[in-house]
Amino acid sequence: MTRGTIQNRDAFLQTIAERLGRSPRLSGVSRPQWDYAPQWTVFAGYSQDDLLAVLREQCKLIHTDYIETTNAGLAGVLKQQVTAYGGGPVIVPDDPRFAEYGLSALLRDEWPAEQTTVHIWNPALGRQNIDAAEQANVGIAFSDITLAESGTVVLFSRNEQGRAIHFLPKTYIAIVPKSTVVPRMTQAAAIIHEQIEKGVLIPSCINFITGPSNSADIEMNLVVGVHGPMKAAYIVVTDR
Amino acid sequence: MKVSLFVTCLIDLFYTNAGKATVELLERLGCEVDFPEAQTCCGQPAYNSGYVKEAKEAMKQMMRAFAHADYVVTPSGSCAAMVKEYPHLFHGDPEWEEEAKQLAAKTYELTQFLVDVLKVEDVGASLHGRATYHTSCHMTRLLGVKEAPLCLLKNVKGLELVPLPNAHQCCGFGGTFSVKMGPISEQMVDEKIAHIEEVDADYLIGADCGCLMNIGGRIERLGKPIRVMHIAEVLNQRK
Amino acid sequence: MPMKIENGPFWKRVEENLHNDFMRGAVAGMQDRGYVRRLGVIEELGHWEEWRSLAEQIRKHTLENLDFYLMQLSENVAKRGGHVFFAQTAEEANDYIRRVALEKQAKKIVKSKSMVTEEINLNPVLEAIGCQVVETDLGEYILQIDDHDPPSHIVGPALHKNKEQIRDVFQRKLGYTKSSDPVELARHAREMLRRDYLTADIGITGCNFAIAESGSITLVTNEGNADLVTALPKTQITVMGMERIVPTFEEMEVLVSMLTRSAVGQKLTSYITVLTGPRDEGDADGPEEFHLVIVDNGRSSILGTEFQPVLQCIRCAACVNVCPVYRHIGGHSYGSIYSGPIGAVLSPLLGGYDDYKELPYASSLCAACTEACPVKIPLHELLIKHRQIIVEREGKAPAAEKLAMKAFRLGTASPSLYRFGTKLAPSAFAPFAEDGRITKGPGPLKAWTERREFPAPSKERFRDWFQTRQKGGNPS
Numbered sequence: 044m045t046r047g048t049i050q051n052r053d054a055f056l057q058t059i060a061e062r063l064g065r066s067p068r069l070s071g072v073s074r075p076q077w078d079y080a081p082q083w084t085v086f087a088g089y090s091q092d093d094l095l096a097v098l099r100e101q102c103k104l105i106h107t108d109y110i111e112t113t114n115a116g117l118a119g120v121l122k123q124q125v126t127a128y129g130g131g132p133v134i135v136p137d138d139p140r141f142a143e144y145g146l147s148a149l150l151r152d153e154w155p156a157e158q159t160t161v162h163i164w165n166p167a168l169g170r171q172n173i174d175a176a177e178q179a180n181v182g183i184a185f186s187d188i189t190l191a192e193s194g195t196v197v198l199f200s201r202n203e204q205g206r207a208i209h210f211l212p213k214t215y216i217a218i219v220p221k222s223t224v225v226p227r228m229t230q231a232a233a234i235i236h237e238q239i240e241k242g243v244l245i246p247s248c249i250n251f252i253t254g255p256s257n258s259a260d261i262e263m264n265l266v267v268g269v270h271g272p273m274k275a276a277y278i279v280v281t282d283r
Numbered sequence: 284m285k286v287s288l289f290v291t292c293l294i295d296l297f298y299t300n301a302g303k304a305t306v307e308l309l310e311r312l313g314c315e316v317d318f319p320e321a322q323t324c325c326g327q328p329a330y331n332s333g334y335v336k337e338a339k340e341a342m343k344q345m346m347r348a349f350a351h352a353d354y355v356v357t358p359s360g361s362c363a364a365m366v367k368e369y370p371h372l373f374h375g376d377p378e379w380e381e382e383a384k385q386l387a388a389k390t391y392e393l394t395q396f397l398v399d400v401l402k403v404e405d406v407g408a409s410l411h412g413r414a415t416y417h418t419s420c421h422m423t424r425l426l427g428v429k430e431a432p433l434c435l436l437k438n439v440k441g442l443e444l445v446p447l448p449n450a451h452q453c454c455g456f457g458g459t460f461s462v463k464m465g466p467i468s469e470q471m472v473d474e475k476i477a478h479i480e481e482v483d484a485d486y487l488i489g490a491d492c493g494c495l496m497n498i499g500g501r502i503e504r505l506g507k508p509i510r511v512m513h514i515a516e517v518l519n520q521r522k
Numbered sequence: 523m524p525m526k527i528e529n530g531p532f533w534k535r536v537e538e539n540l541h542n543d544f545m546r547g548a549v550a551g552m553q554d555r556g557y558v559r560r561l562g563v564i565e566e567l568g569h570w571e572e573w574r575s576l577a578e579q580i581r582k583h584t585l586e587n588l589d590f591y592l593m594q595l596s597e598n599v600a601k602r603g604g605h606v607f608f609a610q611t612a613e614e615a616n617d618y619i620r621r622v623a624l625e626k627q628a629k630k631i632v633k634s635k636s637m638v639t640e641e642i643n644l645n646p647v648l649e650a651i652g653c654q655v656v657e658t659d660l661g662e663y664i665l666q667i668d669d670h671d672p673p674s675h676i677v678g679p680a681l682h683k684n685k686e687q688i689r690d691v692f693q694r695k696l697g698y699t700k701s702s703d704p705v706e707l708a709r710h711a712r713e714m715l716r717r718d719y720l721t722a723d724i725g726i727t728g729c730n731f732a733i734a735e736s737g738s739i740t741l742v743t744n745e746g747n748a749d750l751v752t753a754l755p756k757t758q759i760t761v762m763g764m765e766r767i768v769p770t771f772e773e774m775e776v777l778v779s780m781l782t783r784s785a786v787g788q789k790l791t792s793y794i795t796v797l798t799g800p801r802d803e804g805d806a807d808g809p810e811e812f813h814l815v816i817v818d819n820g821r822s823s824i825l826g827t828e829f830q831p832v833l834q835c836i837r838c839a840a841c842v843n844v845c846p847v848y849r850h851i852g853g854h855s856y857g858s859i860y861s862g863p864i865g866a867v868l869s870p871l872l873g874g875y876d877d878y879k880e881l882p883y884a885s886s887l888c889a890a891c892t893e894a895c896p897v898k899i900p901l902h903e904l905l906i907k908h909r910q911i912i913v914e915r916e917g918k919a920p921a922a923e924k925l926a927m928k929a930f931r932l933g934t935a936s937p938s939l940y941r942f943g944t945k946l947a948p949s950a951f952a953p954f955a956e957d958g959r960i961t962k963g964p965g966p967l968k969a970w971t972e973r974r975e976f977p978a979p980s981k982e983r984f985r986d987w988f989q990t991r992q993k994g995g996n997p998s
Contacts, residue, residue: 044803047600047812050618055608055818056589059764062825063586072590074769075583079576081569082776101789166806173754173807177720193789202804206753210746228790232775239736239771247602247802248753251794256746259786260661260678261704262685263552269660269708270715271746271793295984296944297977302984318988320941323934331887333909333919334927341934348937420888451557453846457886462969464884466540469973470850471886500974503959 085192086226094191094224095279101194105254106267108276114283118149121216124276125181128214131159134179136204141185144218144280166202173207182212182272186219188234189277192227193253196277200248209250215272217252220283284401286314287352289345289366289390291359292324293492301492304519305358305393312401321348325365331458335372342369346382354400355390358515360422360491363392367426392422393515394490398431404438410520411441414486415479418450419494432490432514439517448478456497472501479509490514524612524643525873527672528857532880539852545674545682549849552681556843559787560894567783577780578898580773581834584765585825591734591767592816598737602799604812612642612819619726619759620647622813626757628653628723632715634741634748635659636728637676637837638763638817640859641872644726656718658747660711664688667695674853676860677785677839682852715747725751725809729762730836731777732814735770738798739814742778744791752797758809760797764816765833771796777836780896784840820872828907832867834897839864841891841901847884856881863891867904875912882908944983 060067086094095111102109112120125133131154135141141150154161162175176182184204186196196217200206209215225231228251235245256271267273286309294302309316323344330338345366349355357363367390369383376383397403416436423429436444455461455471462468475498479487487502487509489495499511528535539545564570584591596606609615623631631653633639645655657666661680665671668691673679680688685702692698692710700706727748731740739760741748752758768774774796782788801808824833842848842862853861858869858878866881882905891901913919933940958978963971970976 044601044603044799047603047605047799049596049600049606049608051608051610051614052593052596052606055610055764055816056592058610058818058822059589059592059825062822063588064826068587068590069593070590072587074773075579077576077579079569079572079579081572081576082779084569085567105792164806166804169806173720177716190790195790195794200802200805200808202802202806205805205807206749207807210749210753228775228779229772232771236735236771244602245736245738245796245798247798247800247805247808249796249798250749251790251796253790253792253794256744256792258660258708258745260659260664260680261688261707262548262683263555263678263681264685264704266704266708269712269745269747270658270719270750290984292944296979299980299982299984299987303987306988318985320985321937323937323940324930326934329927329930329934331906331909332923332927333906333911333913334930335910336914337927337931340931344935344937420886420890424889424893449554451844451890452849453886453888453890455846455886457888460883460886464847465969465973467536467847467850467884468886470540471846472974474850496977497974500970500976503975504961504973 082227082229085229089226091221091224094226095221097191098189098194098224098279101192102277105194106257106275107194107254108274109279110276111279111281114144114280117144117218117278117280118146120278121146121183121218122149122153124216124278125159128181128274130180132162132175132179133159133181133183134162134164134176134208134212135183136164136201136208138185138204144283164203164205164208172205173211176205176207176211179212181214181216182208183216183218184208186217186223188231189219189224190227190231190251191224195228195251195253197231198250198252200246206248206250209252210271212272214274215255216276216278219277219279221279221281222283284314284354286316286354286356287349288316288318289322289349289355289357289362290318291357291362291492293496294358297496298492298513301358301513301515304513304515308406308515308519309356312397312403312406319348319352323348325362327361327365328458330365339372342372343379346379346386349386350382352389354396355386356393356396357390358393358490358513360392360419360426360428361493363390363395364421364425366390392426392428392490394431394435395426395428398434404434406435406438406518408518408520409440409522410517412485413443413445413483414488415445415447415482415484417447417454417487417489417494417498419489419491420453422490435518436488436514445482445484448481454494454498456493458493461497472497476502476505476507480507485510487511488514488517523640523670523672523859525641525859525869526857526877527854527859532855532857535855535857536851539855540850542682542852544684545852546850548681548684549852552678553843553849556787560784560840560843563783563787563789573780574896574898577777577896578834580768580776581897584767584769585830585833588765588825591769592764594734595732595737595767598734599799599814602737604737604799604814607813607815609815610818612817615642615761615815615817615819616644616647618815619644620651622757622759623648623653623724624651626723628757630718630722631655631724631726632718632722632751632755633657633726634728634743634751635662636726636761637859638728639726639761640673642817642819644761656715656722658715658719658751659743660708660745663711663715664691667691672854673859674861675839675842676837676864682854719750719754722755724757724759725755726759726761727751729760729766730781731774732762732767733771733774733796734767736798738796740774740778741795741797742781742791743793746793749793749795752795752809753807756809757811757813758800759813759815761815761817764818764821781836781838784838784894784896824871829867829871829904831899832864832871832904834899835864836897838896840894840896844890844894846888846890847886851884863901867901867908870908879912882912
């Protein structure tokens with residue numbers, strides 16, 4: 044990666060230091076031990092089943108359909124949910140988990156056979172991916188981490204998983220393995236922070252998505268489905 | 284128990300009945316009440332308007348007047364809250380910082396004193412009627428006294444106490460705000476009165492004379508049949 | 523538009539807005555519903571005061587080490603191939619952004635919500651070089667179409683508009699033919715803006731929280747517009763107020779939790795997006811180029827003063843939502859894009875006392891704002907500090923008031939003067955009093971008695987009653 048440019052920093056930071064009444068501090072500062080840590084008490088000691096129960100309840104509040112299935116039933120449930128949302132076109136990332144979870148047949152054979160177009164994100168196709176996302180009725184992706192408290196799926200971008208998958212299609216389905224569920228953003232942030240400390244480069248886009256898009260900008264009335272997807276569903280795979 | 288009364292300028296001049304009721308109430312509960320003559324004003328009116336130097340002169344006088352008191356009790360939530368600010372305002376002042384801390388530590392608003400120090404919740408009062416209680420902003424948010432007045436009012440025989448809708452909203456007094464920003468203050472007090480009427484209250488009870496003067500003054504101007512009483516007067520009512 | 527939204531006098535704005543029934547109903551409704559909702563999520567979360575103390579500590583530490591964290595942030599952005607421009611003034615920021623737009627030969631620019639870009643008045647600068655600038659936040663979009671009607675609330679800028687007004691604007695400007703049903707209005711905006719996202723050359727965003735440890739920016743929305751603004755155009759420019767930064771992801775998540783609960787009573791908004799640099803190599807979407815513009819524009823002059831706590835602000839508007847004054851006068855009365863209590867403290871600091879001298883007095887000091895602030899800014903105390911400055915340094919207090927306060931000082935510092943003065947009060951007011959009340963007061967009482975009765979001073983002062991009683995006389 045070519046290093047980017049930085050302009051006008053010295054004078055800018057010098058001004059700040061002067062106003063704070065000391066010389067510039069450009070290195071050697073570390074976070075103190077914060078006096079409080081209430082974020083770690085939320086759902087402390089909850090089992091995965093407890094957390095799923097929280098997630099289930101939360102989905103009711105965020106206009107998100109919640110479906111549970113075992114891995115064996117996933118393909119059937121997914122097909123059903125896409126039909127419920129009005130069918131294809133469908134867009135998915137190029138993600139090995141689709142094969143691992145037994146969805147290959149659905150993506151490559153069943154859907155195309157019944158005229159449901161499936162676009163698998165392919166970076167080599169450049170802008171065509173975005174066009175496919177724009178035309179898609181359903182975007183489907185696997186949740187990398189799932190936050191029970193808020194009903195949030197966390198997605199890390201990759202070459203094979205473009206950002207547009209989560210935003211341009213009319214509806215959105217996240218496949219949520221039960222093992223990905225954590226209490227709240229605190230745990231996700233700690234995981235990411237640890238990676239950064241180790242020197243791992245985080246992806247250019249990390250999305251924390253909670254249900255469909257909405258706005259209360261017109262007379263403070265909540266309208267669901269503004270710029271992003273108008274409907275959202277989470278399919279929880281209980282034995283993975 | 285020796286208690287020194289800080290009566291406040293508003294009560295001294297305009298609401299003497301609240302001051303009298305406070306004395307009688309405290310004496311009936313076994314306190315020996317004295318009135319340090321040298322007391323003037325807690326400094327709020329000047330301080331809140333930005334006249335800090337002027338306010339501090341009044342504050343020093345308060346510290347002088349109550350230097351020998353064991354307990355300082357005042358029937359005004361906002362004045363007690365102002366006194367609690369003295370340590371902050373005189374921080375670093377070699378002459379007054381200690382005095383400020385001492386005065387702040389021994390000053391109480393009346394209901395706070397009754398419940399937290401005297402440990403009394405039923406003062407044997409009786410008043411028949413339907414009443415609602417106005418929670419003054421400074422008393423609740425700055426002094427932190429929320430429960431004491433309600434505990435005491437609940438035990439007043441014959442008093443039907445109903446919650447005031449939107450109680451958390453300011454009545455629009457704010458000292459000089461009520462005159463500097465008159466049109467805005469008027470809207471705020473009118474909304475407050477509308478909420479009092481919503482619950483059909485005969486009595487509006489409060490623990491801060493500034494608020495009561497504001498709400499009461501507007502009630503009178505509008506000719507509404509709501510009687511405004513200071514909580515000391517209510518607690519001092521007997522059959 | 524810039525921070526200042528109007529040129530007229532404060533009182534003219536207030537009088538007009540006091541008569542705007544729709545706005546007052548909308549604001550009161552929003553405050554009442556918000557009050558219940560906010561208390562609900564706070565109770566559900568538990569330990570709220572600990573959360574506030576933690577959030578305050580994080581913000582204070584960051585401000586005290588702001589140069590360090592901006593250093594770390596800029597290094598990490600550059601490492602990921604992003605370009606950082608430090609702008610001390612609005613002009614410098616606008617110049618840089620204009621240069622980027624010219625270089626990219628940009629024709630269309632989509633923007634997600636950013637108060638700092640309004641503060642520096644960016645849009646006209648880009649329009650002047652022939653760019654079409656499209657606001658994508660639904661509230662900002664509505665205002666932009668309505669001939670740049672200024673925002674009246676920092677989170678819900680179109681709060682003052684009713685759905686019929688919005689339908690009329692859409693009809694006039696967008697050829698809209700449907701009803702005033704919010705769902706239909708929103709769908710129309712969705713259709714119109716879709717095309718804009720897909721054809722824009724540049725996406726401009728604000729920044730809720732920049733993360734120093736990774737060179738990332740965090741965007742918090744419910745609509746998903748910021749995500750489309752940053753996923754689709756080839757160039758992304760993010761503009762941030764220099765204080766909108768946290769050390770690591772861990773502090774970001776704490777402050778985001780405080781923001782979403784305090785602003786809209788949600789555990790999290792629908793979309794929280796952390797972006798780091800331009801797209802990764804091999805990605806098929808995301809910007810190819812990323813610019814971060816870090817703006818001072820007067821913020822550094824607040825550092826090192828008693829007003830430094832105001833920089834802790836995370837722009838949640840919780841203070842606005844509980845303010846009883848804002849409730850009646852609405853956002854436009856403040857004359858600034860920053861309204862309510864935070865606006866009353868911040869606008870004079872960024873914009874000077876000449877334009878904003880009434881704002882610190884437009885408060886009854888009820889402290890609801892201080893109580894609601896998730897990062898514990900002592901807002902009502904800062905308003906008093908402004909008043910102190912206006913009185914002492916600016917010399918802008920009215921002469922009569924200064925005189926009255928001098929008398930106050932003399933009277934309250936001397937017990938004998940006080941006794942004398944209060945003894946005189948009943949006779950001094952006697953001509954105006956009737957039946958124990960004053961209806962048409964003289965001098966300073968006049969403003970009071972315009973709206974309220976004023977009690978006449980009692981004939982016997984409390985202290986006289988007490989003295990008589992002590993001496994064994996007849997208590998009245």
